Amino acid sequence: MIHVLIVDDDNLVRKGLITAMPWDDFGMRIAGEAANGEKALEFLASHRVELLITDLAMPVMSGIELLRTVRERYPDLAVAVLTLHQDFEYIQEALRLGAIDYIAKVQLEKEHFGEVLGRIRARIVAGGSGRTKESDAAPQERFPGGDAYALLALREQAEPEAVLLPAEGEGCWRADIDSHVRLWLPASELTRQDLTGYGSGGPSVQAEALPPEWRMVRVRHAAGESVAELQLRLNRYRQQDFFYDCDGGKKLPIELDLEQLRAERTAPSEREIEETQDMLFAFRWLHDETSFAELRRRLHALRLPAEKLMQLFYGCTVEWNRIFRSVSDARAALPDKLACWEDCAVWLDAFREMSGAASGRAHLSGEVSGSIMAAVKIVHDELALPLFAIDVAKRVNLSRSYFNQVFKEAVGYSFNEYLRKTRVDKAREYLVQTKKPIQWIAEHTGYADEKYFSRTFREQTGMLPSEYRTRHRQG
Incomplete structure (x- = not known):
């Protein structure tokens, strides 16, 4: 029985x-639990434990610090670490310190429990003792080919499908850290072959035959790389650049070099992000093709996480x-x-099509429609400032x-009519949603004179601002 x-x-x-x-299915029993590294060491000093499963990011004492201490005090204790995707460097350090496995929390959320425990037990049994050595630890096995x-x-949400199942004796798709990243490892009789392509130890499934939710990646010059670290690097790649490298096509594998996976990508600066957001x-x-091409280039170059892009x-x-x-x-x-990036490109194109249909008559050129839409935006962005048609026309490069x-x-309105309507609509919102005084609302909708504002508001709504506010509250 393995006590955990x-x-x-x-x-x-x-x-x-x-x-x-x-x-119980894997001959394991929970011996105890601890909220941090110090509590874990106190427990280990007085209880029998053969397997320690620890988070890496913890207060008081981190998982890495705990692992260093355990390696010194309890060299035969097996350790597996819990991790999130962003713990890449920590996992590498944990493997160097002798961890026998790493468990992605996303795996646990998807309930791949038997797979996780079976793998850990097999490594404990195969290792004889819990502590692993860099030369022979299962996570440090080396990739056998090119x-x-x-x-x-x-x-x-993508799930493995039947096409991912290899023929008997051919090899296997390993997913030690994340079921969404599957590394091909050939069967033992193939491991001496040079894996330079399909048919020489590579997977028999072709990229074009994959289910629509999956893409194939080929990493060149991977011979001798730690299988564990190769999986970790692929996992990080999927979280970062895969989104942008995958353009939606499946005909050929995405080609990478091992050094590309190893390289640290410089994050975009806040200024670069802000400038791109301002352009968006x-x-x-x-309505402007040059601006659209530049926006797409900038968005792609930033390589923001998909969540940030959303x-x-x-x-x-x-x-x-x-x-x-x-x-x-x-x-x-x-x-x-x-x-993937193709989805972004499709959405941006659809947005432009929707906007073009909504922003003017068919006989207006894209450039003119763009100028009118820019003028509409100026009205909303600068509502509290003095605005005149002659000045706005000049700013959008049209004659008055x-x-x-x-x-x-x-x-559907002249510029002055639209400006007045927009200001009154905004004043309605202020009256309904705030308790700001009438003078404040007048100033923030472009009227320096409260009396003139009240007169204009009554012309548009049939009520004075104070009456409008009172009636709405009573309603």
């Missing part, structure tokens, strides 16, 4: 591991709907999915007379 100590500062994680995993092949899932929210790209697109849709709701019945919506003509054609 669970160490994690999150009580829910500890309880989940203890209650949900099939310990090129490595891996399957990466586009989405977290300016909406010039909706946040930018969400802000973009909110801003567009806020500004142009009075001009068009069309509404921008978030993409249903962002599995032509600007007045096409603005009404595109928006």
Whole structure:
């Protein structure tokens, strides 16, 4: 019987591991639990434990510090570490310190419990003692050939399908840290062959035959690389650059060099992100091909995580709907999915098509439509400032007379009518949603004179601002 100590500062994680995993099926028994490294050492001093499972990021004493101490005091104790995707460097250090396995918390969430425990038990039994050596530890096994092949899932919901199952004796797809990253390892009789391509120890499944949720990656010059670290690097690649390298096609594997996987990518600066966000929210790209090409180039070059990119697109849709709701019945919506860069490109194209249909008459050129949309944005962004048609026309590169003509054609109101309507609409919001005094509302909607504001408001609504506020509250 293998006695297990669970160490994690999150009580829910500890309880989940203890209650949900099939310990008895693999000859294991929970000996205890601890909330940090110091408590774990106190427990080890007085209890029998053959397997320690510890989180890496903990207060008081980190998992790495605990592992260093355990290696000195209890050299025969097997240790497996719990990890999140961003713990890449910590996992490497844990392996160097003798951890026999690493368990991704996403695996536990997907309940791959038997796979995890079976692998850990096999490594403990195969090693004889819990402590591993860099030369022969299972996680430190070396990749046997030249090129490595891996399957990466586009989405977290992707599940393995029958086409991923190799023929008997051919080899296996290993997924030690994450079921969405599967590294091909050939059968023992093939390990001496040079894995430089299909048919020489590589997987028999071709890239074009994969299910739509999976993509193949070929890593050149992988011979001798630690299998564990190769899997970790592929996992990190999937979380970062895979999104942008995968353009939606499946005909050929994505080609990488091992040095590309090893390289540290420099994160974009806040200034670069802000400049790109300003360009996105300016909406010039909706009607100007040069601006659109530059926006796409910048977004792709930033290589933001998909979640961050989704946040930018969400802000973009909110801003567009806020500004142009009075001009068009069309509404921008978030993409249903962002599995790869191709999805982003498709959504941006659809956004432009929607905007073009909503922003003016068919006879207006894209450049003119873009100028009118820019003028509408100026009204909303600078509502509290003095705005005049002649100045706005100049800012959007149109003559005053032509600007007045096409603005009404595109928006349905003259510029001055639209400005007045927008200011009064904003004043309505302030009156309903705030307790700000009338003078403050007048100033923040572009009226320096409260009396003039009240008169204009009554012309538009039939009520004075104070009456409007009172009636709404009574309603």
